[in-house]
Amino acid sequence: MNENKNIAVLPAAGGQPNGMPLEDVVIRLAGNSQDGIQAIGGFLARLAGRTDKEVMTFMTIPATISGGPSIFQVRLGTGEVLSPGDDVDLLVAFYQHSYRDHIGTLREGGILLYDTDHVKPDPHGQRYRAIGVPITSRTIEAIGGTARDKGKNMFVLGLLARMYDLDVPKLEAMLRAYYKAKGDDVIRNVLLAFHAGYGYNLSQTFVFRPARIAGRGGQVVTDGNQAIAYGALAAGVRFGAAYPITPWSSIMEILRAELPKYGGIFVQAEDEIAAVSMACGASYAGRVALTGTSGPGMSLKSEAIGWAIMAEIPLVVVDVQRGGPATGLPTMVEQSDLNIARYGSHGDAPRIVIAPSSVGDCFYTAMEAVNLARQYSVPVIVLSDQALATRVEAWTMPDFDQCVQELPLDLHPRGPDFKPYENRADGIAQHAPPGTPMRDGKYPIVTGLEHDESGHPATRPANHAMMVAKRRQKLKVLESKLPPPELHGPPEGEVLLISWGSIRGVVQEAVDRARANGERVSAAHLRYLMPLQPGLKDVMARFNHIFVVELNDEGLYGYGQLAGILRASFCDPRIRGINKTDGLTFKVREILEIMREKIKAPPAAAAAAGAAEVRQ
Amino acid sequence: MIAAVPPPAAPPRYTKKELIADQPTWCPGCGDFSILSVYFKLMEKLQVPHEKIISVAGIGCSSRFPYFVNAHGAHFLHGRAVAFATGIALTRPDLHVFVFGGDGDAFSIGGNHLDHAARKNIKMTYLIMDNEVYGLTKKQTSPTSPLGFKSKTDPTGAIDQPINPMKKVIAAGATFVARTHSHLPNHVMEIMEKAMAHDGFSVIECLSECTEFYPGAFDAANPRKGGRFELVPANHDVTDELAAYRLACAPFPGYFGVFYQVQRPTKNALEAKLIADAQATTGGAGPRELLKQTFQRFQ
Numbered sequence: 058m059n060e061n062k063n064i065a066v067l068p069a070a071g072g073q074p075n076g077m078p079l080e081d082v083v084i085r086l087a088g089n090s091q092d093g094i095q096a097i098g099g100f101l102a103r104l105a106g107r108t109d110k111e112v113m114t115f116m117t118i119p120a121t122i123s124g125g126p127s128i129f130q131v132r133l134g135t136g137e138v139l140s141p142g143d144d145v146d147l148l149v150a151f152y153q154h155s156y157r158d159h160i161g162t163l164r165e166g167g168i169l170l171y172d173t174d175h176v177k178p179d180p181h182g183q184r185y186r187a188i189g190v191p192i193t194s195r196t197i198e199a200i201g202g203t204a205r206d207k208g209k210n211m212f213v214l215g216l217l218a219r220m221y222d223l224d225v226p227k228l229e230a231m232l233r234a235y236y237k238a239k240g241d242d243v244i245r246n247v248l249l250a251f252h253a254g255y256g257y258n259l260s261q262t263f264v265f266r267p268a269r270i271a272g273r274g275g276q277v278v279t280d281g282n283q284a285i286a287y288g289a290l291a292a293g294v295r296f297g298a299a300y301p302i303t304p305w306s307s308i309m310e311i312l313r314a315e316l317p318k319y320g321g322i323f324v325q326a327e328d329e330i331a332a333v334s335m336a337c338g339a340s341y342a343g344r345v346a347l348t349g350t351s352g353p354g355m356s357l358k359s360e361a362i363g364w365a366i367m368a369e370i371p372l373v374v375v376d377v378q379r380g381g382p383a384t385g386l387p388t389m390v391e392q393s394d395l396n397i398a399r400y401g402s403h404g405d406a407p408r409i410v411i412a413p414s415s416v417g418d419c420f421y422t423a424m425e426a427v428n429l430a431r432q433y434s435v436p437v438i439v440l441s442d443q444a445l446a447t448r449v450e451a452w453t454m455p456d457f458d459q460c461v462q463e464l465p466l467d468l469h470p471r472g473p474d475f476k477p478y479e480n481r482a483d484g485i486a487q488h489a490p491p492g493t494p495m496r497d498g499k500y501p502i503v504t505g506l507e508h509d510e511s512g513h514p515a516t517r518p519a520n521h522a523m524m525v526a527k528r529r530q531k532l533k534v535l536e537s538k539l540p541p542p543e544l545h546g547p548p549e550g551e552v553l554l555i556s557w558g559s560i561r562g563v564v565q566e567a568v569d570r571a572r573a574n575g576e577r578v579s580a581a582h583l584r585y586l587m588p589l590q591p592g593l594k595d596v597m598a599r600f601n602h603i604f605v606v607e608l609n610d611e612g613l614y615g616y617g618q619l620a621g622i623l624r625a626s627f628c629d630p631r632i633r634g635i636n637k638t639d640g641l642t643f644k645v646r647e648i649l650e651i652m653r654e655k656i657k658a659p660p661a662a663a664a665a666a667g668a669a670e671v672r673q
Numbered sequence: 674m675i676a677a678v679p680p681p682a683a684p685p686r687y688t689k690k691e692l693i694a695d696q697p698t699w700c701p702g703c704g705d706f707s708i709l710s711v712y713f714k715l716m717e718k719l720q721v722p723h724e725k726i727i728s729v730a731g732i733g734c735s736s737r738f739p740y741f742v743n744a745h746g747a748h749f750l751h752g753r754a755v756a757f758a759t760g761i762a763l764t765r766p767d768l769h770v771f772v773f774g775g776d777g778d779a780f781s782i783g784g785n786h787l788d789h790a791a792r793k794n795i796k797m798t799y800l801i802m803d804n805e806v807y808g809l810t811k812k813q814t815s816p817t818s819p820l821g822f823k824s825k826t827d828p829t830g831a832i833d834q835p836i837n838p839m840k841k842v843i844a845a846g847a848t849f850v851a852r853t854h855s856h857l858p859n860h861v862m863e864i865m866e867k868a869m870a871h872d873g874f875s876v877i878e879c880l881s882e883c884t885e886f887y888p889g890a891f892d893a894a895n896p897r898k899g900g901r902f903e904l905v906p907a908n909h910d911v912t913d914e915l916a917a918y919r920l921a922c923a924p925f926p927g928y929f930g931v932f933y934q935v936q937r938p939t940k941n942a943l944e945a946k947l948i949a950d951a952q953a954t955t956g957g958a959g960p961r962e963l964l965k966q967t968f969q970r971f972q
Contacts, residue, residue, distance in 0.1 A: 103971075103972075106971070106972060107972060275972075276972065277968050277971040277972055278971055278972075279971050283971075287964060287967065287968075290960065290963075290964065291960070291964055293960075295764075296760065296763065296764050298759075298760065315963075315967075317944075317947040317948045317950070317951035317952070318951045318952060318954075318955050318958075318963055319960055319963065320948055320952065321948075322763050322764070322944045322948075324759070324763065326756065326789075327785055327786065327788070327789035328785060330753060330756070331753070331756040331759075331785070331786050331789065332756075334749065334750065334753040334756035334757045334759075334760070334786075335756050335757065335759045335760035335763075336760060337749070337757055337760060338729075338747075338749075338756070338757035338758060338759060338760025338761045338764075339760035339761065339763070339764045340760070341747055341757075341760070341761065342760060342761040342764045342765045342768075343764070343765070344764065346760065346764075360750055361750060361753065364749065364750050368747075454968055454972070455964075455968070457961050457964045457965050457968070458961065461960050461961045461964060463960070489745075490745075491724075491725075491727040491745035491761065491765065491768055492724055492725060492745070492765065492767060492768060493724055493745070494722075494723075494724040495724065498691060498723075498743070499743065500694075500723065500724075500743050500744050500745050500746070501745070502739055502740055502745075502746045502747070502748060503746070503747045503748070504747070504748035505748060505749065505750060506748060513695070513740065514740065
């Protein structure tokens, strides 16, 4: 059970008062992938976005194969929801295997809602409350004899609407709109199933407490990949190229369908290398282009990313991380591409790396990536991940009047002083796309060979040193303009948790829970991973223990990828890691357990012990 | 296609002299020189404004080409020039992209990109300077080196079946497939002009002798060396794919000229149609309006 959750404890059995108040509930739906349980979650999410009493987030753990078991977890709340939740309050089990595989996630005192037509729960299961509903037979009864299993999800949605007192007219309107294209018969069946569920006489119901957050409204509900795709469109991206790969693909699917409306093109390339090469070509031709992929594709794109760094061509590369290495875990989450994002090319190849931390942030991160790429003439890697890609959240509607931009083609004639790679103080390259008249009749060549200021190949030793420094200098300029890391909690204390990427919310929830428990814990979140935000060293100085929380391996010496980068950057042996590699997102409890275990050993002693271990 | 202006009475506005950039770093006698000078002549003949000339290359001796042309140029990665050029061609309908490369770029490391640019019929001209050897890296076997060719990587002679360039590009779906020989610049000129006029993916294999590492490779097709330059027969139907394939099967040195040419919608045109159709359904709404409409559905 979530320790800070303000929910009345359920007695083990019998005599339930109904309409019990609650602030927050974690629902896990377990069935098979054809049962449409994702649809239930989608409707709950959209409902939350449209009502002022619930904010919510949820995550999916996708099926590994079509037709196999599938689960889906939703967290609904009236407070700020930062993570998908540690333990499940309500488990809906469609089948015996759903019950068997997921009953362990149900918290003590939670509710098991199961289909009596398919599930026989352990009669001795005393730690939770079981409510059996003949979901399959009641659905068939409601829709008609030939319906077989179709519509069970709508029946369950009705049950949930009854159990949690959800806004039925709004849900109904959403169902009608969603199934409009499928015709009246389908809508009729959907509503019959929904109302059969809603009308079922449940022995337990709840009512959400009123929201504590005032003035919400204008909420939209999307997943992280949708947010990235539309962020790129808002930023003016009009050309992209990619190769399908899970969990990146839905971004390219959206862009392929949407870009023509915006006058743009998205190419499904023959391979990852072609995709990044096409994007390099389109960027060179005058407007920032986008490519994207997941882990294996990053390995393949690395050479071309290095070309764009050498040629100083703007480029946006989205990496929706999954478990690696090699083919790894295509449908599970890991934050293990940080090193390849920062360093993944031969030679000294500085580029910008940024990571969104929430679904809404995906939209703005995509926009920022485009602008940073343009401004600094360099590739920008956006590090999202599988959990963020498939996570659905309600977030504030962007102000499109303010944020939408166009990227015009700049073909104005360049003067006689024009040098594409002029060694300016800020190190930033000046591009003249093909089609640009050159007043002095001298045309630039853009190249992956080391070159002089005019773009001509040059092997002079001093020139290479100057150009390497120039490409590095751009990032120093950017670094000086970045804000300090975002802090959650007081700026001094005992323990500092450092996070990056999609786990920001769960780390902040860990801080809240630890502080409620009297522990002096704060968190710092890094949005920019290359260059690093200034001021982190000062923040770290005010804490005794420093842990970098990341979903990657703790490595040979007890710290993960970002922790290693921070140790190398700040020479601070107190920096240790809180890591895990099970392919799932962090639970708040997991972070706190590792943290509490590790702070038993003082950081200096831990560092010494680590060193001793290495010597052995 | 950049329209050719009528022959001017006054001296041409865009001269090939202005197009000459650095002294080429190719070895004396290299076949690539003649292709470069034909390119200059062609640009002058068609009066292509110099800012509209774009030469793209991968890696290899021939891929140094853009440095020797004083116009816009890009020197991309080994084998990926066609993919890079695709990004330019699709976003810049105002330019005709020329890609220059060698047999390693086209048929070895970049073989996949050649196939897909061909089947997608992306509007550009790809001129492959085939010398049947890796010259820049000093004589290793290339994908077009003949069986028995002795190189540093095949000291006892090449044992792997070489690629037949014409067969490969015809099979991949290129809509303009031609073959020429750098020792016959007039023929190169004729073929390049036809390729540039073609609305689609045009591929030219130009035999280009490496005097340093494979001298005399193409003498059999060079009349000045006692060879025979066999033109594609006058009665050959360029739209007949099987006939083109049969020409490609002729033993070395084979035929020269246009093997195959058909009109098929380019990806450029098909994408433009997708855009026109999509914008017709949205009433030409701008990005702000489109995003607002989409996000209303997300509420």
